[in-house]
Amino acid sequence: xxYEIPDDxxxxxxxxxxxxxxxxxxxxxxxxxxxxxxKEIVNIELPAKDRILAKGESFGVVDSVKAAFDLYAPVSGVxxxxxxxxxxxxxxxANAPYTDGWMIKIRMSNTRELDDLMKxxxxxxxxxxxxx
Amino acid sequence: MLYNWQKTHxxxxxxxxxWEMPASYTGISDEHLTxxxxxxxxxxxxMGRIRVRGDDRIRFLQYVFTNDMEELSEGGIHxxxxxxxxxxxxxxxxxxxxxxxxxxxxxxxNVNKVYNWLxxxxxxxxxxxxxxxxxxxxxxxxxxxxxxxxxxxxxMDYSAVKKHTFTVRQIYRAKxxxxxxxxxxxxxxxxxxxxxxLPALWERFLDIGKDAGxxxxxxxxxxxxxxxxxxxxxxxxxxxxTTPIEAGLEKFVKSSKKxxxxxxxxxxxxQAEFAxxxxxxxxxxxxxxxxxxxxxxxxxxxxxVTSGTFSPFFKKGIGMAYVDQIKAKPDTPVxxxxxxxxxxxxxxxxxxxxxxxx
Numbered sequence: 001x002x003y004e005i006p007d008d009x010x011x012x013x014x015x016x017x018x019x020x021x022x023x024x025x026x027x028x029x030x031x032x033x034x035x036x037x038x039k040e041i042v043n044i045e046l047p048a049k050d051r052i053l054a055k056g057e058s059f060g061v062v063d064s065v066k067a068a069f070d071l072y073a074p075v076s077g078v079x080x081x082x083x084x085x086x087x088x089x090x091x092x093x094a095n096a097p098y099t100d101g102w103m104i105k106i107r108m109s110n111t112r113e114l115d116d117l118m119k120x121x122x123x124x125x126x127x128x129x130x131x132x
Numbered sequence: 133m134l135y136n137w138q139k140t141h142x143x144x145x146x147x148x149x150x151w152e153m154p155a156s157y158t159g160i161s162d163e164h165l166t167x168x169x170x171x172x173x174x175x176x177x178x179m180g181r182i183r184v185r186g187d188d189r190i191r192f193l194q195y196v197f198t199n200d201m202e203e204l205s206e207g208g209i210h211x212x213x214x215x216x217x218x219x220x221x222x223x224x225x226x227x228x229x230x231x232x233x234x235x236x237x238x239x240x241x242n243v244n245k246v247y248n249w250l251x252x253x254x255x256x257x258x259x260x261x262x263x264x265x266x267x268x269x270x271x272x273x274x275x276x277x278x279x280x281x282x283x284x285x286x287x288m289d290y291s292a293v294k295k296h297t298f299t300v301r302q303i304y305r306a307k308x309x310x311x312x313x314x315x316x317x318x319x320x321x322x323x324x325x326x327x328x329x330l331p332a333l334w335e336r337f338l339d340i341g342k343d344a345g346x347x348x349x350x351x352x353x354x355x356x357x358x359x360x361x362x363x364x365x366x367x368x369x370x371x372x373x374t375t376p377i378e379a380g381l382e383k384f385v386k387s388s389k390k391x392x393x394x395x396x397x398x399x400x401x402x403q404a405e406f407a408x409x410x411x412x413x414x415x416x417x418x419x420x421x422x423x424x425x426x427x428x429x430x431x432x433x434x435x436x437v438t439s440g441t442f443s444p445f446f447k448k449g450i451g452m453a454y455v456d457q458i459k460a461k462p463d464t465p466v467x468x469x470x471x472x473x474x475x476x477x478x479x480x481x482x483x484x485x486x487x488x489x490x
Contacts (some may be wrong), residue, residue, distance in 0.1 A: 038144065038352065040159050042442040043418050043449075045473075061470075063420045065160040065442045066352055070472075087418075 005124055006098055012074045012119035013126065017098065018117055021083055028102045029062065032127050034094050037064035043064040044090045046103055051079045053106060055113050060103065062093065073106065075113045098124045134334055141348070148351060149240035149305025151178035156350040157422075161444035163353035167316055168445055170345030171275035173337050174354060180243030181268045181324065182250065184234045186259035193234055195228060196253055196393055198376065200386040204229045209296045209311055210383040213376050214249060215394030220372040222249055223378075224364060226313065228298060235309070235324075239268075239366045253393070270331040273337060273346070274320030276487075281341040282321050286310070287331075290321070303427045304336045305329055315354065317485050359439050360454060360485035362412045368423060368438045369410055369452055378454065379410045380482065408435060409460035411479045415449035419468060419475030426469040427453045429479075435458045437468060443484070449475075450484050 009017040014068035019026040027125050034041070043063040053073040083102050085091055091121035108114075118126060121129040135152060138145065143154035154175065156163060166172050184192060193201045199212030208229050214222040221251040223242040228235040238246045247263050254261055273282060284288050286303045290310065293299050298311035306329030314320040325333060338346060355365070364370050369379055375398060376385050415421065421440030424432050435455030443450040455466070462481045467474040 038160055039157055040161055043420055058471075063442060065164075065356060065444065068420065068422055113366075 007120045011123035014072045018074045025106045039094045041090045044086045075108040077106040077108040136260040154350040156352045160352040163349045164444040166274045171277040172349035174272040176225040177269040180238035180265045182236045188257040199386040218398030219375040219394040221370040269327045272322045274314045274316040274318045277344040316357040352420045362483035408454045411475045416476040420449035421451040428467045459468040
């Protein structure tokens with residue numbers, strides 16, 4: 001199975017992506033994660049602005065029809081923006097996971113944590129190992 | 133058995149009870165609404181089909197099965213339970229009374245367990261038990277337009293086959309058992325035929341049914357459909373520690389009939405003696421319930437969710453749960469605990485989805 005995995009993003013093993021702009025990190029989920037949810041996302045719970053997150057901490061939940069999936073912070077920091085449109089239009093995540101489907105922005109507190117995330121090529125290899 | 137067809141038609145496959153089965157084709161909600169509005173075709177080959185032959189077959193079923201076989205004429209079907217002596221459910225099954233055999237349709241995950249259970253109780257009866265799960269396969273067609281498609285494929289009018297009865301007929305190239313049964317809350321049929329005929333019959337249905345909107349449906353939508361209709365699923369609402377009475381299915385336990393396994397445990401226990409009761413509920417906020425979550429009433433835990441999903445028909449979270457008997461009344465406000473959040477819900481009359489009669 002081929003997934004769209006943009007080159008300009010970093011990826012977590014839990015399938016969140018991170019778009020890094022200096023200290024600001026935009027976070028969403030990959031097209032692989034969307035596929036695991038049958039491309040059908042019916043509910044999203046996101047954190048409040050100003051919440052402080054530790055790397056790996058659950059910051060929300062995505063529901064498909066059949067199952068719930070936790071969202072994990074790819075880096076530590078404070079939530080500076082939340083894509084509230086998703087609360088009423090969760091389908092944006094499935095339709096455009098890398099653009100309209102972004103979830104939160106984090107002002108990161110420790111840039112070294114980026115080293116733990118995967119570049120696109122490494123993430124693609126990781127997905128192959130996930131599939132079999 | 134339809135594996136090749138499904139692989140070439142972009143089905144999302146899943147493993148279930150050792151069978152590789154389609155989870156979804158076009159998406160769970162799309163498939164779900166297709167069944168509610170038009171018609172859907174299900175490959176149910178993974179379910180178990182056990183046949184019992186011999187002079188004592190009725191007497192045997194009277195002993196191992198909770199429903200009353202004396203009330204079941206030829207061509208009739210009873211839903212009911214195989215129970216252990218404690219009244220716990222070994223499996224929930226459909227029993228078909230055919231001309232010279234009885235067919236028991238069992239859950240996929242329970243085929244071996246049920247077969248062994250029946251064999252264990254067989255020695256005192258003149259019967260033969262055969263596991264036909266591989267030689268006979270099964271599909272279901274469900275939805276308001278199912279009957280017209282079955283009529284066209286079968287070349288006759290099947291409306292005389294009433295709910296919970298069956299007929300044995302040639303359909304397309306196969307001799308088949310055709311029953312007015314289902315697991316979706318819709319009208320429809322389940323069709324059993326020799327395994328070699330099933331792939332062609334499957335394709336024939338999709339071909340003939342295309343104009344009526346017939347689509348193949350995966351196991352994902354099968355689960356959301358049965359949850360809306362509040363039909364139990366073994367392993368969720370039923371297991372060996374749960375009685376049919378707690379599950380609210382006492383009408384399929386005939387305590388008036390002679391001895392049967394589990395009778396003494398079930399007979400003298402009126403509903404009130406069981407501490408918990410199965411209820412259905414719907415969410416009042418955006419939360420979507422999941423199995424295992426705790427149900428609370430005024431801050432106190434009163435039970436546990438057994439099935440929970442987003443309802444594609446009602447567009448909200450719905451589910452089933454076992455709760456304390458006293459709190460099991462419709463309109464009771466409850467909360468469903470999801471991590472540290474308590475979502476608002478209300479107990480509803482069963483079922484949540486009931487089709488409008490035509």
